[in-house]
Amino acid sequence: MNDLRKRFEAALMPNYGVPPLALARGEGCRVWDTDGNAYLDLIGGIAVSVLGHGHPALVQAVSAQVATLAHTSNLFLHEPEVLLAERLLGLLGGDGRVFFTNSGTEANEAAYKLVRRHTGPDRTYVVAADSSFHGRTMGALALTGKASIREPFGPFAADVRFVTYGSVDELRAAVTGDCAAVFLEPTQGEAGVIPAPEGYLAAARAICDETGAALVLDEIQSGVGRTGTWFQHQHEGVRPDVITLAKGLGGGLPIGACVGFGPYATAFGKGDHGSTFGGNPVACAAALAVLDTIEREGLLEHVTKVGDQLAAAVEAIDHPLLAGVRGRGLWRAIVLAEPESAAVEAAARDAGFLVNAVAPQAVRLAPPLIIAPDEVASFVTALPGILGAAS
Structure with a gap:
């Protein structure tokens, strides 16, 4: 060793x-x-x-898919990505669309672009929480409230305003009609597994509804059964406008997802975003095996x-x-x-x-x-x- x-x-x-x-x-x-x-x-x-x-289910799914078709790029569609998107929308409920990525940071990059594409230039900033973690790429890092990993790479092009996690009063004061989106984790993972106070996500939903800002929930760690429901926000009965997923979704294979609802489902037009490897057949087959196994067992x-x-x-x-x-x-x-x-x-x-x-x-x-x-x-x-x- x-x-x-x-x-x-x-x-x-x-x-x-x-x-x-x-x-x-x-x-x-x-x-x-x-x-x-x-x-x-x-x-x-x-x-x-x-x-x-x-796990035998994961081994079988990945082995069978890589022997059949391992990669298509985004120039062609394949059935595993359609099946997985349909499955995720069924678990999340409602009128949504899915964009597949390779990782959580890419899912949050997609979410950030998605809300900017929908809201346009008139909404000039976004709100995120102190001590939050949304990824290491420059857009996701701009949303990340951990100063130790964020500050060495500034300044950032994004206008991100940080509030104390769990403070409804600070969130209400920060979110105005000029705010494009609020990015929150239902539990702050990298801060030390710190759950949102009771009622905080519901208050965030109400504030976003009042101001027209999007509520984006980062469930990259908390999703896919980790807290005892498919997604943690389902404990609270709060519906996001956009949700990001990764980590457990592929059970070890690299895959992430950005899911938009309502107007955010179709805010991207042709050519607005893309990924060469995102949603590749092998990763999608793995994710389907993960979801099937969680349900079956x-x-x-x-x-x-x-x-x-x-x-x-x-x-x-x-x-x-x-x-x-x-x-x-x-x-x-x-x-x-x-x-x-x-x-x-x-x-x-x-x-x-x-x-x-x-x-x-x-x-x-x-x-x-x-x-x-x-x-x-x-x-x-x-x-x-x-x-x-x-x-």
Whole structure:
């Protein structure tokens, strides 16, 4: 493993540093490094590997499609993209249209262009939330409220005004008739899995309705069953004008989607936007297998049950470093009393568990949706020792 890490450092750009592990294979909710050590994967490729590793449905779908037709470009249509678009619209409900991308940042770029195309030049700015994360490309980065990753790349062409996440008063004051759109995450993932306060999304919907601004919900992490419904906004009964998806949608294959409703469904005209690889047959086949498997195996109910089990068990632990747990379904943050998340991540890895130090006082858990109760229990049993080793 050390040799591979040295080769990585010599050959790849340094933006990731050098990761601590070199993974060789995975099966179910477990992965193995190149030295043969096993780990319970509780981060799932950052909420991506919703069916775990090597799921037969995903393997079969991808293998069959790549052997049949792997790529068409956007010059030709193919049935998997139509089937997937129809399936997503059925799950979301209403009169919508889909644009497929390769990633979440591209989905948010598409959403930003879409609302600008519809509203035109008279609406001069958009609103987003402090500590938000919408991607790394320049348009999506302009919408991102994390100063540490945004500011080194400014100035930006976009006029984006940031408000405190969860403050209805600030949102109401910021959104006027000159505002094109409000971009929000139902839960702020990269900020530390911070859910919106009760009623916040409904208030945002009302403010957008009053002013004519679009409500864009970034469900790149929270969508595709992660919180126990297909999409997190469905817990609140709030309907967006535009929704962006990625991560878990392909179960490990790169795919994203920007879905517009009402006038935003058809705001793009021919030639307004495009992607060479977006919605390619293999990625669409993978996404269809993911959606079929979630439905067939009853994973939405499973996510709710096992997620509640996880949260209750963590809450029952009495340790001075543990301040609580937040989140929903199988998207949780272990909240720490001190900024020791990196130490907790390292101690968990030493104990055979992969978690993510997403913020100084928050450790993110986003395991495969198929994770079993006994696998969750094994982590919770080990957690006091992990916290002790990190203290």
